[in-house]
Amino acid sequence: MVPRIKVENISKCYRIGQKSASGNDPRYRMLRDVLMDAIKAPIRNLRSGAALGRVEEFWSLSDVSFEVNEGDALAIVGANGAGKSTLLKILTQITTPTKGHADLKGRVGSLLEVGTGFHPELTGRENIFLNGSILGMTRSEIKSQFDEIVDFAGIEKFIETPVKRYSSGMKVRLGFAVAAHLDLEILLIDEVLAVGDAEFQRKCLGKMDQVAQSGRTVLFVSHNMAAVENLCPRAILLDHGRLLLDSTSRDVVSTYLSRLGTTTGQRDLTDPTIARGGTGKAKFEHIELKNLAGSSAGKLGMGDGIHFHTVVNADQEVRGAFVNFIISDSRGDLITIIHGSDQGDTTFDLVPGKRQTVDCRLPRLNLHPGIYAVSIEIRSGYNLKAVDHVERAVDFEIIPADVFGTGKHPKKAQKIFLESEWSVTPV
């Protein structure tokens, strides 16, 4: 078997740190900064003694190698910031590796976003041609498959309507329809399935399965573990830019989940390697899960109460801040958001340099046994922008308990249970 994709020692380094003269993110250089740096640099170097080029390096990928054969579907699994998207961006040539090389045999198509290059003013027909040519189709290929694309997207009536009048669902369908008709040997897909409704997601999964069945090579990045196991027999696990495991997707998924399982119930969040989002004006420093008795607990019985305890430290002022606790299952599917403003009506002002604790108690957790993840975020009450966001900050495990008082448990896996009162009366 010939490897379709051969990746050897791919590494990618981003430069971070060392703020420029104006304190801007060094990625967004201003001409002004360059000029200021040029003036300041000699003085700074005199002071700090040859600190030239003290740029902090961040290796988003280091020494990743693997091969994918013709007709294989490989999933790339890993936490946020593990380097999955970087790897995909390198393989699609969007960005170049710092070291190493990769060889891809055959035509490569990528789906990092559905409908790239769609222009709202153009009609559906015009956008099909535009998007098709961006994805690398020739005009004659698009022409010959035009009717099928329109059919697949189900937008016959609106083909001469500008895309700006489409619903978001129609746009996504049209974008996927064009991509699905790409005639190629290698398909690289990133989380596109995260968009669209359940119906559409099923259609996409079916389509991708078909692509893999028809001898194409598929590389699939996703947080959706169910989709990974369904679609790809094989998977690789990335962790902090390194390839940790290359095995069957069942193995990889379980390793991934168990590694994430920090079920000690607390975590220090000041670790700089934690991937986080938001403006960064304030940051979580610590999270702890407690039982209602007040002791730290990573394991809770079904139906027990839980107490979230976090410490927030502010760098800059944030007014009207609130904290959300986001509970999802181990596959990454959202279960519920415990919203600090909508549910708790607790907004507070963050003052620079001052710490604050935020506590939230849930009297009863109606979750079935399993591992659950808690993501946390601070939002600003004014623009609702995320100030800090830590995905999967801590996990907890629900262990079976006789909540129903029947001594029985359901066999079928499920997530939540609801209190119920029954009556059976003969009539």
Place this chain on the structure above:
Amino acid sequence: MSDMLMEDAETNAAQADAALAKPPQANRGTVIRPRSGWAFVNVGELWRYRELLFFLTWRDVKIRYKQSLLGITWAVIQPTLYMVVFTIIFGKDAKDMPDGIPYPLFSFSALILWTFFSTGIAQAGNSLLMSSPLVTKVYVPRLTIPFASVGSALFDFFVAFSVLMLVMVFYVNFSSADTSGVIVGPIMLMVFPILFLTILLALGVGTMLAALNVAYRDFKHTIPFLVQLWMFSTPAIYMSTAPPPAAVQKNDVTEEGSAQQNPLANAATEKEAASADSKGMGLWQWAKKGLQLNPMNGLIASFRAALLGHPLPWKELGYSTLMVILGFIFGCMYFYRLEPKFADII
């Protein structure tokens, strides 16, 4: 109802399957290696994506004229307004125009080429930032993006050019041969090579601006300013750069005469120039010399001359050609050098 939907989905899937089952036509491979430093542009790849270039150009043209009140006439309005302004300001010296070209024709013929060039570089300069999803979400040779911007400006040029043709026909038919300033002849065909050179220059400058714009975020504020400044440095647009006959003779002597053969004579002409300086005319002369470094001067003067059938200023055109080729190669290579970083910094 849902059953029908399912059926639909299945037939769709079957059709799509048929499409996928077709043998892939070209077995292209991709080799991914680190790239940094200067390298020559991958021309073959650019050629493979020529249809994309067409579609992007077509998109830019379509979008510009969709939902705009005056539509395509915008392409004519800008050079026409400039022409009116210039005719009011400079038109009174129209009698001094060489070879009796009417001033409106004199300025309009230059302005359509200048409008193409300035629109082209300004649009190309902003093109990458405007279509950042094309840079961060998919791979296409990024050179196609600023190239397409120049392409759409070229479309405008041809619209304005047809209007200019009408104006010329008007002048030729309704005024005598002396006053129309248009001499119909084969030299007119030189318009096309000169246009081609202008396209190359717009591509070179446009791609360089696009790359700089991504690398340095505040560069976009300098682009309109740069275009303005460049227009003022291109006096060929609005005034005759041909020196009066006496000066021509003198210039010929100083520049080409015995200068190269005899160093002593060279020194003598320098003295002569210095004495001209002391007479107070020097600064203007030097400024004029400096402006000749601008290849647009030669291109515009040649374009106008060719269009109206007058003899071409070959020396300036030759010099401009050299600058254009250097500018085009440098612009593209600078862009190509920064290209690997675009997705990381845009």
